[in-house]
Amino acid sequence: MKAAVFDGNKIQxxxxxxxxxxxxxxxxxxxxxxxxxxxxxxIVDGNLPVPVPIIPGHEFSGTIIDIDKNLDxxxxxxxxxxxxTSEINxxxxxxxxxxxxxxxxxxxxxxxxxxxxxxxxxxKIAINYSLIHHIxxxxxxxxxxxxxxxxxxxxxxxxxxIKSEDxxxxxxxxxxxxxxxxxxxxxxxxxxxxxxxxxxxxxRIKIAEKLGAKNIINYNEVENISDEIAKLTNEIxxxxxIxxxxxxxxxxxxxxxxxxxxxxxxxxxxxxxxxxxxxDLVVREINIFTSRCxxxxxxxxxxxxxxxxxxxxxxxxxxLDKIVDAFKSAKSKDILKVIVKV
Ligand SMILES: [Zn+2]
Ligand SMILES: [Zn+2]
Numbered sequence: 001m002k003a004a005v006f007d008g009n010k011i012q013x014x015x016x017x018x019x020x021x022x023x024x025x026x027x028x029x030x031x032x033x034x035x036x037x038x039x040x041x042x043i044v045d046g047n048l049p050v051p052v053p054i055i056p057g058h059e060f061s062g063t064i065i066d067i068d069k070n071l072d073x074x075x076x077x078x079x080x081x082x083x084x085t086s087e088i089n090x091x092x093x094x095x096x097x098x099x100x101x102x103x104x105x106x107x108x109x110x111x112x113x114x115x116x117x118x119x120x121x122x123x124k125i126a127i128n129y130s131l132i133h134h135i136x137x138x139x140x141x142x143x144x145x146x147x148x149x150x151x152x153x154x155x156x157x158x159x160x161x162i163k164s165e166d167x168x169x170x171x172x173x174x175x176x177x178x179x180x181x182x183x184x185x186x187x188x189x190x191x192x193x194x195x196x197x198x199x200x201x202x203x204r205i206k207i208a209e210k211l212g213a214k215n216i217i218n219y220n221e222v223e224n225i226s227d228e229i230a231k232l233t234n235e236i237x238x239x240x241x242i243x244x245x246x247x248x249x250x251x252x253x254x255x256x257x258x259x260x261x262x263x264x265x266x267x268x269x270x271x272x273x274x275x276x277x278x279x280d281l282v283v284r285e286i287n288i289f290t291s292r293c294x295x296x297x298x299x300x301x302x303x304x305x306x307x308x309x310x311x312x313x314x315x316x317x318x319x320l321d322k323i324v325d326a327f328k329s330a331k332s333k334d335i336l337k338v339i340v341k342v
Pocket of ligand 1: 037038039058059148149
């Protein structure tokens with residue numbers, strides 16, 4: 001089959017990759033669309049160690065074309081030819097401490113698609129049927145690649161629920177993740193909440209405005225971010241700061257911008273170590289939260305509610321044979337999301 005393969009050095013388009021073999025309780029999915037994510041870029045840039053060769057890609061959609069014959073007959077009828085996406089965490093054991101305590105995404109045996117095992121930048125992928133989710137009828141395959149990152153955005157507030165004292169919420173970073181978190185926050189329709197966005201790329205700021213953002217600070221146009229945020233928060237600092245920048249430098253500004261006993265939620269992984277001022281965090285009693293994968297069913301519900309706009313986030317579409325160009329484009333700062341059609 002056709003696939004994009006990372007050999008430890010570079011990503012390449014290949015046509016001679018073995019088809020996946022259907023194992024117990026699995027379905028075979030003909031992949032349609034794959035979103036390129038920061039994690040895929042980190043892999044291809046050598047910033048995230050993976051076993052090689054590997055097929056990257058975990059934000060995907062496709063159609064079920066085959067089903068393990070041992071699965072229940074009714075289930076087989078329900079599944080065949082349906083449009084689906086899949087959870088990223090596979091090989092969940094159901095028995096370890098984390099599985100038994102409702103943290104399956106932390107299962108000690110988990111294998112992440114496209115990171116620990118072959119992912120979706122391929123014609124076909126075999127997935128355990130318990131991990132798949134049906135795609136709503138009116139959602140395109142391209143839009144459906146956002147279900148996984150939207151679930152991750154939702155997880156921000158599952159881990160760190162907004163409390164009545166949280167009036168000023170600042171999102172740093174207007175990439176795909178920041179803009180999804182912004183939309184999730186807006187969809188909650190909370191009263192008396194001041195949402196501040198901080199970004200530095202003009203086209204992303206424009207999209208944020210289109211999505212309804214009112215308070216946007218352009219990082220490149222102000223002397224000092226924390227002073228700007230102080231001005232917008234009665235000189236107190238933001239109650240909640242969400243980091244969707246993936247930048248160590250930004251994290252330093254984020255700490256400065258957060259009020260004492262405020263909360264910082266780090267959403268992006270950082271390619272480098274971050275020299276943060278721990279003493280400042282301790283003295284001002286700032287709480288740090290982090291989160292990763294989220295609930296797919298809530299992401300699908302939220303898309304169905306009509307409160308999330310995905311189309312403005314799609315910047316470019318490539319075919320699989322143009323995978324090198326797709327990655328080059330995904331790294332560009334003008335780009336929000338690159339989709340690969342398989
Ligand atoms: Zn991702
Ligand atoms: Zn487990």
